[in-house]
Amino acid sequence: MKQRKLEMLLEEVEGFSSPELELEQYQTPSPLAAEILHFAYMQGDLDESVQDLGCGTGILAIGAKLLGARKVVGYDTDPKALEVARKNAERLGVEVEFVCSDIKKVSGHVKTTLMNPPFGARVKGRDRPFLSSALRTSEVIYSIHNRGSLAFIQKFIKPAVITHSYVAKFPLKRTFDFHQKEREIIEVEIYRIAVHG
Incomplete structure (x- = not known):
């Protein structure tokens, strides 16, 4: 499937009905999601x-x-x-298992983790449990972080290594009251991390 076709399909995905600030719930924009997914593919x-x-x-x-x-x-x-996620999967005709769980309690083993963790803009270090869980449970990780996070991520994930990284645009829609603009574009870094184990 071409990236553009994937992006068009992902535009059908409904976002958060009432996003929670403390959880830093920002919908991953469909162009960015399609870009990362296509890269991983x-x-x-x-x-x-x-x-x-x-x-x-x-x-x-x-x-x-x-x-x-x-x-x-x-x-x-x-x-x-998760309720919205289940409806979205149904709408797009795919079978995905959605589990309500604390990220720290995720167990088992998968080949690949995809994630857009909280950037820690509200609570510093909010992305760390996500990285720790991903490192513990997968072989390859694709993760989105604030631009300028590279040195921290490299240090945090050792002995795992970043095999690819690039800068991407993340259009943020006005989600919370303190947002001044209807839409703001921030720059993020996408990392592909190989977990050697």
Whole structure:
């Protein structure tokens, strides 16, 4: 499937009905989700088992399944978001398992983790439990972080290594009251991390 076709399908994914600030619930924009998923697909990382940590309304998990991942599980602590995620998977005709769980309690083993963790803008270090869980449970990780996080991530994930990283645009829609603009574009860094174990 071409990236543009995937993006168009992912535009069908409904976002958060009432996003929670403390959880930093920002919908991953469909162009960015399609870009990351297509990149992971081209690396051969979406053929087997995939998990989406902090899956929200399911855009990355659903996209992985659309691209042929054998088994996909999305984890989130917000039951309302998971309800929307289940409806989104149904709407797009894919089978994804959605589990309500604390990220720290995720266990088992998958080939690939996809995630758009909280950036820690509200509570510093909010992305760390996501990274720790992903490092513990997967072979390859695709993760979105604030631009300028590279040195921290490299240090935090050792002995795992970043094999690819690039800067992407993340259009943020006005989600919370303190947002001044209707839409703001921030720059993020996408990392592909290989966990050697």
